[in-house]
Structures are given as C-alpha cells and as structure tokens.
Amino acid sequence: MNTTLAIRIRGENPDHHLWNNNGTWWxxxxxxxxxxxxxxxxxxxxxxxxxxxxxxxxxxLFEAGAILGSRTEGGAA
Numbered sequence: 001m002n003t004t005l006a007i008r009i010r011g012e013n014p015d016h017h018l019w020n021n022n023g024t025w026w027x028x029x030x031x032x033x034x035x036x037x038x039x040x041x042x043x044x045x046x047x048x049x050x051x052x053x054x055x056x057x058x059x060x061l062f063e064a065g066a067i068l069g070s071r072t073e074g075g076a077a
Contacts, residue, residue: 003031003039015050018057025053027060 019026025047031039041064045056 003033014054017061018045018050018053020050023048025050025056027053027057029061029064031064 017027017029019028025045026042027045028040028042031041033039043060045053045060047053047056
C-alpha cells in the first residue's frame, strides 16, 4: 500500500518530529493512506542524547521514504 508522509522540514527547528518523554527521545510523523485515512506513527529512538536522536530521526524518516524525493510540506508546524 502506497502512503504519503506528512512532514515539515524547518531549518529553524532542528528538533522537529522529535519529543522528549521522561528522558527518552521519540520520533513522530503522519502517513496519509490511499483510502484517505491517516496513521500517526510514534517510534521510540531509545536514547537520551539529543544529537543521537536527531540522527536516528533522520534514519527513521529516510526509511519511511520522507527524505529526498518525497513530497514535503512547508509552513507552520
């Protein structure tokens, strides 16, 4: 099943798609499915280190097809 990811890439916020929950960083994004439903994805990055979390977030989004070549959305978060 093909999905479209809803992501925003904003240079002024290097932690976009990340949040810290009690010391553990998580990545979150939304997939828009062909049947016009959406799936919110939340993945633990299993690290307390912000720099590692950013790297892992980029890896997660790359695996999901969101980086380079996919549709991205601009605008406010």
